[in-house]
Amino acid sequence: MIQPKSSFPVCIVKDLEAAKTFYTEHLGFDVVFSGDWYLHLLTKSGVQVGFMLPEQPTQPPIFQNAFSGKGVILSLEVDDADAAYEAATSKSLPIVLALRSEDWGQRHFCIQDPNGLYLDIVQSFEPTDEYKSDYVS
Secondary structure (H helix, E strand, O other), X not given: OOOOOOOOOEEEOOOHHHHHHHHHHHOOOEEEEEOOOEEEEEOOOOOEEEEEOOOOOOOOHHHOOOOOOOOOEEEEEOOOXXXXXXXXXXXXXXXEEEXXXXXXXXXXXXXXXXXXXXXXXXXXXXXXXXXHOOOOO
């Protein structure tokens, strides 16, 4: 059996510099690696994300195509979704889903990064009785 010790997405995007600026200035990431074609970021709490330019000759064909903007949501859990929403609106970040609470136990909103990736900023709370049984303890 494979036993992962951590996980992080690598998003193939067209603009590494825009990703670096957005994630470091607005989301608290620090740069761990910044090369010509790959960028790796890390938060103080250990959240990691990588970005790679498309069509890199050193990479196999499955890693060549840029992200199309559909089918992926990166969720970032926060302690206070209301405070995060206030920060996002004060910086005029592109909010694509307004702050809301969900019965399954999330208060969240979504923003979109400069490369088209959707970020779901999430705070967890106690779900309604309808959803409690869906959680595995």
